[in-house]
Amino acid sequence: MKMLVAIRRHKWRYVAFVSGFLLFVAPSALLIRAVYHWMGSSANTDLHKVCFRMPWDWIFTGDFAIFEGRYLMISFIIAVLVVAFFFGPLFCGWLCPVGSSSETLSRLMPRKCKINLSRKINPAALRYGFLASFVLVAVLSTYAVGLGLAGICCRYCAASQFQNIVNVIFHPTELAYWHSGGIMVIGAWLILGGIFWQGGRGWCLYNCPLGAISNIFHFAGSKLGLTYKIKHDPTNCTECHKCEDVCPTWAIKRHSKEIDLNRHTCNACLECVKVCHKGCFKYERG
Amino acid sequence: MRYKRLIYSAVAVVIIAALSVGAGAYAKSTLNRTELVHFFIPFPAGSVVGPMTVDKPDGGKVFTRPIVINVNERGILKRIFQPGLEGLSTHWLINIDSKPHRIGMKFTNVNVPITWEVAGAIPWDPQSQTFKEAVAPGEQIRDLGIDWLFLFPPEIRAQSVWYEGSLVIFDADTGEELTIIPIKFQVSSKLGEASEDACCYKKT
Numbered sequence: 001m002k003m004l005v006a007i008r009r010h011k012w013r014y015v016a017f018v019s020g021f022l023l024f025v026a027p028s029a030l031l032i033r034a035v036y037h038w039m040g041s042s043a044n045t046d047l048h049k050v051c052f053r054m055p056w057d058w059i060f061t062g063d064f065a066i067f068e069g070r071y072l073m074i075s076f077i078i079a080v081l082v083v084a085f086f087f088g089p090l091f092c093g094w095l096c097p098v099g100s101s102s103e104t105l106s107r108l109m110p111r112k113c114k115i116n117l118s119r120k121i122n123p124a125a126l127r128y129g130f131l132a133s134f135v136l137v138a139v140l141s142t143y144a145v146g147l148g149l150a151g152i153c154c155r156y157c158a159a160s161q162f163q164n165i166v167n168v169i170f171h172p173t174e175l176a177y178w179h180s181g182g183i184m185v186i187g188a189w190l191i192l193g194g195i196f197w198q199g200g201r202g203w204c205l206y207n208c209p210l211g212a213i214s215n216i217f218h219f220a221g222s223k224l225g226l227t228y229k230i231k232h233d234p235t236n237c238t239e240c241h242k243c244e245d246v247c248p249t250w251a252i253k254r255h256s257k258e259i260d261l262n263r264h265t266c267n268a269c270l271e272c273v274k275v276c277h278k279g280c281f282k283y284e285r286g
Numbered sequence: 287m288r289y290k291r292l293i294y295s296a297v298a299v300v301i302i303a304a305l306s307v308g309a310g311a312y313a314k315s316t317l318n319r320t321e322l323v324h325f326f327i328p329f330p331a332g333s334v335v336g337p338m339t340v341d342k343p344d345g346g347k348v349f350t351r352p353i354v355i356n357v358n359e360r361g362i363l364k365r366i367f368q369p370g371l372e373g374l375s376t377h378w379l380i381n382i383d384s385k386p387h388r389i390g391m392k393f394t395n396v397n398v399p400i401t402w403e404v405a406g407a408i409p410w411d412p413q414s415q416t417f418k419e420a421v422a423p424g425e426q427i428r429d430l431g432i433d434w435l436f437l438f439p440p441e442i443r444a445q446s447v448w449y450e451g452s453l454v455i456f457d458a459d460t461g462e463e464l465t466i467i468p469i470k471f472q473v474s475s476k477l478g479e480a481s482e483d484a485c486c487y488k489k490t
Contacts, residue, residue, distance in 0.1 A: 041407045041428070041429060042405065042406070042410075043406050043407050043428070043429035043431070044405035044429075069428060117294075120291065120294050121294045122292075125295035125296070125298045125299050126299075128299075129298060129299035129303060132299075132303070133302055133303040133305075133306030134306060136303070137306050137310040140310075141310060148315065149307065149310035149313075150310055150311075150313040150317075151310065151313070152306055152310050155309075155313045155317050155318070175371060175401050177322055177373045177433065178364070178367060179322050180360065180361025180363040181312075181313065181317050181321070181361070183363040183367060206302055
């Protein structure tokens with residue numbers, strides 16, 4: 001019931017969720033299919049081809065040569081970051097199939113059953129703590145081999161598991177391989193970070209390097225007057241706290257009428273704009 | 287209140303870092319050695335009887351070795367939820383010769399069903415198990431993803447060796463065998479000897 005209310009309140013965002021699925025996830029993967037068709041490649045067209053994790057692993061381990069010829073992946077990353085700088089992390093908030101699925105799932109669970117640490121911790125600590133750890137592990141696994149570490153890029157990838165789940169749904173007779181890392185990811189992404197996480201964006205906060213870097217770009221861009229961002233005017237605020245409740249990334253923290261709007265986790269989903277009947281939130285330049 | 291929040295946030299960072307490092311250690315010690323192992327396939331490399339490094343025409347090097355998977359070294363979640371399906375994978379079929387080869391692949395001594403999932407920039411013919419175009423000298427097939435899934439029934443899983451054979455890379459035009467990589471799935475307490483270069487698309 002609450003899910004229907006949420007969909008009705010912000011229906012274009014859910015239309016975007018479906019579009020994101022159709023654009024990036026096989027069997028449709030329309031965007032990837034179109035690019036590969038144009039390139040004349042017969043390679044697999046699935047979510048894996050616009051990987052959210054591998055490019056960061058390559059960059060932080062100095063593996064730049066591997067980017068040669070990977071035009072789709074490079075263009076995708078650049079586009080996500082440029083948009084994040086000027087308009088906010090719209091890919092994360094509107095199109096990402098991984099985040100949108102866990103967020104949608106979380107709406108099935110009553111609020112009292114979900115983890116909500118938004119008042120206890122700064123969610124940016126989760127986000128950048130993971131990013132720093134991701135970089136650290138990538139560097140150590142490459143330059144300090146004796147430590148016995150491997151990169152945590154591919155073995156713990158929610159996008160791979162998402163594609164695997166969709167493959168099973170569309171081709172139930174085919175074999176699907178589940179490795180231990182993948183099973184752990186499903187637990188951390190869909191169960192802990194999804195169903196049982198207030199807002200359903202746990203994975204985005206504690207395990208997505210692209211999300212973290214997008215928010216660095218958004219934070220930097222938000223300092224300029226020409227970029228779009230969520231803005232808050234407390235004049236008409238009735239302290240109903242709905243904005244705080246609907247924010248999927250715990251980016252809003254209230255102190256009576258004033259709020260802290262955390263640009264390090266805000267994904268420009270505009271849920272706060274839609275839920276506030278007093279018009280306290282606006283998405284605009286300035 | 288603010289001070290408390292800072293402390294909790296710092297604790298969260300420490301926990302995230304510990305989990306990430308732990309995940310990296312687990313991937314290195316277990317997942318990369320035993321679950322959907324990824325390995326490099328240079329050709330022609332002859333019979334790969336042990337770990338070896340071969341030269342590429344451009345001066346680079348490619349590492350390869352026989353693949354031995356100790357199935358009881360797999361992660362506990364794999365052993366609980368899907369013990370009968372094992373897999374191997376590659377993104378790297380690399381022509382180290384000075385002439386182009388149009389290649390095919392086959393397994394020897396097959397005793398269980400093996401599913402092939404092959405896709406890359408060069409079209410694949412599943413009937414003849416050959417690629418339709420040649421790989422240029424020093425080049426590899428771009429955007430390649432190959433998964434071989436071995437379905438081991440319970441009667442095979444009761445044995446000490448589940449599969450012992452080899453992956454043969456051959457020239458599809460002449461039939462010449464270019465590379466033979468021994469493959470073995472076994473129940474053993476010894477540490478696996480599979481390739482550890484298991485991250486997708488790692489540079490050769």
